[in-house]
Amino acid sequence: MAESQIPAYNPAEIEKKWQARWEADGLYHSDVDPQRPKHYALTMLPYPSGDLHIGHWFAMTPSDARARYMRMNGYNVMFPMGFDAFGLPAENAAIKKNVHPKEWTYRNINRMRDQLKSMGAMFDWRREAVSADPKYYRWTQWFFVQLYQHGLAYHKLSPVDWCPTCNTTLAREQVWGDDRHCERCGTPVIKKNLDQWFFRTTRYADELLSYEGINWPERVRVLQTNWIGRSEGAVVKFHTEQGDELEVFTTRPDTLWGVTFMVLAPEHPLVKKITSAEQKAAVEQYVAEAVRQTDVQREATDKEKTGVFTGGYAVNPVSGERIPIWTADYVLMTYGTGAIMAVPAHDQRDFEFARRFGLEVRVVIQPEDMEALDGANLTESVPAHGKMVNSGPMSGTPGAEAFEQVLKYLEANGMGKRAVNYRLRDWLISRQRYWGAPIPMVHCEKCGVVPVPEEQLPVMLPDDVEWRPTGESPLKLHPTWRLTTCPQCGGAAERDTDTMDTFMCSSWYHLRYLSPDYDQGPFDPKEYDYWMPVDTYTGGIEHANMHLIYTRFFHKALRDMGIAHGDEPMLQLRNQGMVLGEDSEKMSKSRGNVVAPDDLVQAYGADALRAYLIFFSRWDQGGPWSSSGIDGTFRWLRRVWAMVVEPVGKDGFVDESAVRVLRRKVHQTLRRVTHDYEHFEFNTIVSSLMELSNEMARLKPATYGSPAWGEAVDIYLRMLSPVTPHIAEELWAYLGKSYSIHTQSWPAVDMEAVQEDEITVVVQVNGKVRGRVTLAADASEEAVKAAALENEGVVKFLEGKTPRQIIVVPKKLINIVV
RNA sequence: GCCGGAGUGGCGGAAUUGGCAGACGCGCACGACUCAAAAUCGUGUACCUUCGGGUAUGUGGGUUCGAUUCCCACCUUCGGCACCA
Numbered sequence: 001m002a003e004s005q006i007p008a009y010n011p012a013e014i015e016k017k018w019q020a021r022w023e024a025d026g027l028y029h030s031d032v033d034p035q036r037p038k039h040y041a042l043t044m045l046p047y048p049s050g051d052l053h054i055g056h057w058f059a060m061t062p063s064d065a066r067a068r069y070m071r072m073n074g075y076n077v078m079f080p081m082g083f084d085a086f087g088l089p090a091e092n093a094a095i096k097k098n099v100h101p102k103e104w105t106y107r108n109i110n111r112m113r114d115q116l117k118s119m120g121a122m123f124d125w126r127r128e129a130v131s132a133d134p135k136y137y138r139w140t141q142w143f144f145v146q147l148y149q150h151g152l153a154y155h156k157l158s159p160v161d162w163c164p165t166c167n168t169t170l171a172r173e174q175v176w177g178d179d180r181h182c183e184r185c186g187t188p189v190i191k192k193n194l195d196q197w198f199f200r201t202t203r204y205a206d207e208l209l210s211y212e213g214i215n216w217p218e219r220v221r222v223l224q225t226n227w228i229g230r231s232e233g234a235v236v237k238f239h240t241e242q243g244d245e246l247e248v249f250t251t252r253p254d255t256l257w258g259v260t261f262m263v264l265a266p267e268h269p270l271v272k273k274i275t276s277a278e279q280k281a282a283v284e285q286y287v288a289e290a291v292r293q294t295d296v297q298r299e300a301t302d303k304e305k306t307g308v309f310t311g312g313y314a315v316n317p318v319s320g321e322r323i324p325i326w327t328a329d330y331v332l333m334t335y336g337t338g339a340i341m342a343v344p345a346h347d348q349r350d351f352e353f354a355r356r357f358g359l360e361v362r363v364v365i366q367p368e369d370m371e372a373l374d375g376a377n378l379t380e381s382v383p384a385h386g387k388m389v390n391s392g393p394m395s396g397t398p399g400a401e402a403f404e405q406v407l408k409y410l411e412a413n414g415m416g417k418r419a420v421n422y423r424l425r426d427w428l429i430s431r432q433r434y435w436g437a438p439i440p441m442v443h444c445e446k447c448g449v450v451p452v453p454e455e456q457l458p459v460m461l462p463d464d465v466e467w468r469p470t471g472e473s474p475l476k477l478h479p480t481w482r483l484t485t486c487p488q489c490g491g492a493a494e495r496d497t498d499t500m501d502t503f504m505c506s507s508w509y510h511l512r513y514l515s516p517d518y519d520q521g522p523f524d525p526k527e528y529d530y531w532m533p534v535d536t537y538t539g540g541i542e543h544a545n546m547h548l549i550y551t552r553f554f555h556k557a558l559r560d561m562g563i564a565h566g567d568e569p570m571l572q573l574r575n576q577g578m579v580l581g582e583d584s585e586k587m588s589k590s591r592g593n594v595v596a597p598d599d600l601v602q603a604y605g606a607d608a609l610r611a612y613l614i615f616f617s618r619w620d621q622g623g624p625w626s627s628s629g630i631d632g633t634f635r636w637l638r639r640v641w642a643m644v645v646e647p648v649g650k651d652g653f654v655d656e657s658a659v660r661v662l663r664r665k666v667h668q669t670l671r672r673v674t675h676d677y678e679h680f681e682f683n684t685i686v687s688s689l690m691e692l693s694n695e696m697a698r699l700k701p702a703t704y705g706s707p708a709w710g711e712a713v714d715i716y717l718r719m720l721s722p723v724t725p726h727i728a729e730e731l732w733a734y735l736g737k738s739y740s741i742h743t744q745s746w747p748a749v750d751m752e753a754v755q756e757d758e759i760t761v762v763v764q765v766n767g768k769v770r771g772r773v774t775l776a777a778d779a780s781e782e783a784v785k786a787a788a789l790e791n792e793g794v795v796k797f798l799e800g801k802t803p804r805q806i807i808v809v810p811k812k813l814i815n816i817v818v
Numbered sequence: 819g820c821c822g823g824a825g826u827g828g829c830g831g832a833a834u835u836g837g838c839a840g841a842c843g844c845g846c847a848c849g850a851c852u853c854a855a856a857a858u859c860g861u862g863u864a865c866c867u868u869c870g871g872g873u874a875u876g877u878g879g880g881u882u883c884g885a886u887u888c889c890c891a892c893c894u895u896c897g898g899c900a901c902c903a
Contacts, residue, residue: 330901340903632843687842762838767884817883
């Protein structure tokens with residue numbers, strides 16, 4: 001055959017060709033079909049920052065491959081894509097380049113959509129949703145109003161985290177690290193007192209701690225559990241000598257008789273009232289200093305305890321004792337009640353404070369395995385549980401019962417009750433920036449806060465705004481936008497000029513994909529009933545305590561408002577790792593280590609890049625990028641190409657034993673690859689396919705032209721198609737098989753073909769490999785033993801000794817112990 | 819300090835239930851093809867060795883006939899939380 005008739009592998013040509021054909025045919029459209037089982041595969045939507053990053057491809061390619069795999073397994077798969085288009089970076093970049101954020105964002109979206117298409121993923125672009133689109137944020141606003149009407153949104157004046165670079169407030173989740181910096185720009189935050197909108201995430205704290213019915217990684221569950229930070233204890237009611245109630249939260253009610261002082265946070269409202277005339281100056285100075293400090297300075301755990309005696313006293317409800325009240329900055333106004341009962345003998349922080357200021361340390365817990373404790377001699381606190389001592393009527397209560405017994409005592413005497421505290425805070429929603437969904441609320445002097453009626457939504461974000469940040473909301477500076485009439489009384493009123501945190505937009509994007517053009521509600525219930533919940537959700541772990549908590553909260557709130565069903569929005573979650581630059585640093589423009597996927601597509605084709613992204617590291621781990629490795633997957637695809645298109649010039653002789661070997665390898669690989677798709681172990685899918693193509697190339701001369709060879713190529717291309725969809729489609733067509741390979745079914749493993757007819761058993765002597773024997777697969781244990789004992793290499797090491805023990809692992813290994 | 823990952827050749831990684839450590843690929847070396855180079859193909863590639871073998875999965879112990887895998891202690895490293903009462 002003339003060589004010119006064999007086509008060469010030309011990825012640029014075939015990728016473009018098939019992408020156009022698939023799009024024209026609507027091959028990846030997903031429609032409701034009650035006859036078929038559905039699978040909603042979702043990958044976290046990108047932020048349109050300008051350029052698609054190799055990290056996006058790393059995240060999305062395996063998700064795409066798995067969505068394709070599920071489709072081949074008979075599922076009606078929906079795999080949508082969209083853009084998280086509101087947010088700070090758009091604005092910051094727009095400021096730098098002096099283009100309108102809207103223009104900048106939509107330009108980027110258009111560019112990124114093309115880039116996404118070049119990877120040949122099975123996205124159903126008819127379902128694309130863009131959060132900055134009025135027909136999208138109309139419903140973001142509608143949800144806000146719903147939450148408000150159901151008591152889940154409220155506003156209050158409170159000290160909040162403010163990023164001085166981004167010029168806006170941030171939610172607690174968006175402040176990271178030891179230095180409490182802004183999650184987006186890295187600037188340390190400061191505190192500001194502002195009137196802000198919050199969502200009541202804390203109302204769902206307990207439910208968010210339950211992961212029943214969802215298959216999420218242990219790691220994410222642990223992160224969320226720690227973040228929510230549930231602790232069980234009691235609220236105990238003390239009184240000041242002036243008669244004011246002073247409640248404290250404690251996890252150790254069993255130490256109540258050991259309280260020797262109390263501490264109020266400097267911001268606590270009672271500080272002023274209880275401070276005595278003599279202490280007034282000192283207290284005022286201390287409070288002023290504490291307030292001036294940043295959280296970082298104040299909450300540094302290594303600094304020495306500071307504080308001031310207020311001159312005031314409280315009464316211990318259980319003992320009637322008179323307890324001095326101090327104020328100190330190690331007590332936080334934001335946790336519990338902002339006041340604590342201090343038990344220095346059994347709490348290290350209280351202990352340090354007591355030693356510093358010469359306060360009494362009184363032992364009230366005696367752990368069974370410790371010598372008798374004496375408060376005066378302790379060098380550190382004893383937080384261990386144990387028998388209660390010096391505790392009035394409760395003395396002698398064993399450690400195991402102490403907590404419950406004291407609670408019973410408190411409740412019986414009206415002195416306190418069981419209580420649970422969470423570290424989780426309500427979600428701060430207001431942002432003082434332009435590029436976001438306006439908060440659909442009107443402030444009326446007569447009627448107070450009034451939501452914008454549904455028929456007036458969306459509250460449109462105006463285009464003609466000075467969006468350079470000033471620290472004030474840009475919408476506030478617009479000459480007319482904020483002026484409106486009160487929906488309730490018709491009088492003059494003002495709009496809320498803040499916009500919403502973009503995590504609000506992304507809390508429900510998976511619902512907008514269901515019906516992005518629907519205008520009777522946020523989503524079409526028919527689509528919802530069929531597709532929801534999301535079956536497989538993939539994305540980065542960095543969202544564990546932000547997006548992934550918000551979206552769970554959001555779903556549960558919708559459920560309770562009767563808008564959604566089910567307890568969880570996403571059944572199965574899997575996280576990919578992060579791709580680093582070749583210098584092992586995080587990829588960033590400023591470091592100059594960003595790898596541009598477009599260049600790689602141009603040089604090697606999308607298929608080789610897809611295969612390399614899947615192959616080069618564990619998906620859940622990520623790691624430093626190395627462009628040289630892509631040569632390997634490119635060569636492999638070229639070998640696969642040659643394996644399929646290059647004929648073997650021979651006279652039809654087929655070696656039957658080679659056929660058996662071929663079929664065995666094909667079906668063993670199929671079994672392995674199927675397993676790996678099910679378990680999100682993507683890199684070994686490619687290595688198994690490489691191994692198989694190596695073996696097939698070796699067996700090709702002896703099997704070419706046989707039905708087994710045809711079967712091998714057929715199965716090979718099917719297994720290949722989710723990883724490298726274009727070359728698989730091209731070769732499928734080359735062989736004259738019916739279009740499209742992507743609508744074919746996943747092949748079934750032939751269990752008979754998988755069976756080995758000969759087995760090689762490793763023979764060990766004292767745990768060391770000394771030989772191996774090959775026998776028929778059905779050889780008896782006795783026969784295997786006999787063969788092993790006769791093996792040349794083995795005999796040498798037995799040195800005539802009698803085996804003490806022979807361990808047989810069927811079909812694998814024999815260990816002879818002498 | 820607390821919680822959770824991870825440590826395997828020059829590199830990325832593999833080893834499905836406690837059973838042949840290093841699959842697959844990169845890189846490197848040598849060879850074939852070529853006037854030559856590239857590309858491609860082939861062979862080799864943990865360490866030591868007296869060529870019998872011995873040693874190797876962060877370190878040290880343990881369980882076991884047998885441990886990358888299980889247990890204990892420690893080291894390194896990454897991530898999260900941190901005066902949360």
